[in-house]
Amino acid sequence: MKRILRIAFPLLLGCAILWWMYREFDFSRVRDVLFDDMSWGWMLLSLVPGALAMILRGLRWVQTLEPLDEHPRRSTCIHAIFLSYMTSLVVPRLGEVSRCGVLKRYDGVSFSKAIGTVVTERIVDSLLLLLITSLVFLTQIPIFMGFFHRTGTNIGAWLNTFTPTGWFVTLSLLLITLIFVWLLLRRFGVGGTLSKMISDVKDGMFSLRDVRNLPLFTVYTLGIWVCYFLHFYLTFFAFTATSHLGITAGLVAFIACTLAVVVPTPNGMGSFHFAVKTILVLYGVETTMAESFVLIVHAFQTLLIPLLGIYSMLALSHRKPATTPTNPQCTGSDTAVHN
Numbered sequence: 001m002k003r004i005l006r007i008a009f010p011l012l013l014g015c016a017i018l019w020w021m022y023r024e025f026d027f028s029r030v031r032d033v034l035f036d037d038m039s040w041g042w043m044l045l046s047l048v049p050g051a052l053a054m055i056l057r058g059l060r061w062v063q064t065l066e067p068l069d070e071h072p073r074r075s076t077c078i079h080a081i082f083l084s085y086m087t088s089l090v091v092p093r094l095g096e097v098s099r100c101g102v103l104k105r106y107d108g109v110s111f112s113k114a115i116g117t118v119v120t121e122r123i124v125d126s127l128l129l130l131l132i133t134s135l136v137f138l139t140q141i142p143i144f145m146g147f148f149h150r151t152g153t154n155i156g157a158w159l160n161t162f163t164p165t166g167w168f169v170t171l172s173l174l175l176i177t178l179i180f181v182w183l184l185l186r187r188f189g190v191g192g193t194l195s196k197m198i199s200d201v202k203d204g205m206f207s208l209r210d211v212r213n214l215p216l217f218t219v220y221t222l223g224i225w226v227c228y229f230l231h232f233y234l235t236f237f238a239f240t241a242t243s244h245l246g247i248t249a250g251l252v253a254f255i256a257c258t259l260a261v262v263v264p265t266p267n268g269m270g271s272f273h274f275a276v277k278t279i280l281v282l283y284g285v286e287t288t289m290a291e292s293f294v295l296i297v298h299a300f301q302t303l304l305i306p307l308l309g310i311y312s313m314l315a316l317s318h319r320k321p322a323t324t325p326t327n328p329q330c331t332g333s334d335t336a337v338h339n
Contacts, residue, residue, distance in 0.1 A: 017270025021277070025291060033292045039238045043296075046234035047304050053227035054081045054308065057121075060220035064117040065109065067210035072107035079312035086309025089267055089302070108322035124221060129258065132225070136251050229254050235297045241289040242280065253279040267302050 058078030065072060080102035084095030100114035211217045233250035236242040253276050260275035261268040273294040280290035 011269075014269030014271070017274060021270070021273055021291065022295070025288070029288060030292050030295055033239070033289070034296060037240055038296065042234055042238035043300055046231055046238070047300065049227040049234070050231035050301060050304055051308060053224050053231060054078070054085065056220050056224045056227065057081050060217060060224070061117065061121070063211050063213065063217050063220070064120055065114065066212055068110075068113045068117070070103075070109045070113055072103050072109050075315075076103060076107045079316055082308040082312040083316075085305045089305055102316070105321050106316060106319055125224075128221065128225060133255050133259070136255050228258075231301065232257065232297075235293075235300075239289070239293055241285050242293060245280075245283055245285075249279070249283045252283075267298075267305065269298070269302075272298055 055078050058081040059074060061077045061081070062072065062074055065077075080099035083102055084099035086095075087098040088095035096118050097115075100109075100111050100118065103109035103114050104111045229250070232254050233247070236245055236250060256275040256279045257268065257272050260271040273291075276294045276297075277287075277290045280293060281287055285293070
């Protein structure tokens, strides 16, 4: 029953949010936007940095494993990342475990060591996301105030435009997120959670001292998040209603959709739509167009994940499972992703 709930609850939650958002939506509008308004060139181009972000994540993973005397092939790490994203579409958060299993199966990497590096990656990415969010928030306060002043919009009046159902969904998402965090804390033990978190952060950050090429690790990390942003922001240019929005609006919407993924739904289904649509409306995009935008963009970005995952499944199907620990020299000789 627990396994069924782990799969069913995130899916039902995402479907419930989508149903509420689109219960009175005319889906013929999506067809019109898709074939008459959307630039397919920009949309397809936006998928390139999405795939590149996963590749960079795989290359960075190689660096975090090297200090632990584990030397998987670069291609195996990349395939593991592709498969982890596809796995998370079915069961959110399970992808982090599955990618470590791929390394153990095909390159003989210690599962426990691989899990440890995932914790380190999460710490680094969380700290960087916190920094980006703080900078965007602080720099956007004057812009938001200027926006409200120019348009004659009163914040209180804008909040009053939320319907009772809208407030219910917003507060429900917040409550679900808090419950999710509480369950995680309870699982690890409330008493030792804080000290464990501090210890994990300390161990994760200190472990970066052993990375052989810290500047390259930094480049990979920054490159991952730049690619994530471009993966989202380039879609703005695919639609007439959003093409005029600058990088400021793109950053705010990007932060909103990134934080929305915290809600345990497959690939942020529902929470992504609600968060990005709200930001776009704030920047003056018509509501129906904002709803069409998030529906189309999320569909394309989600479709990319199983395509890459299937590619990795086919590539790995020609490999034999590892029987001995990997040779430290194999990393340097692996020059092609498909090897």
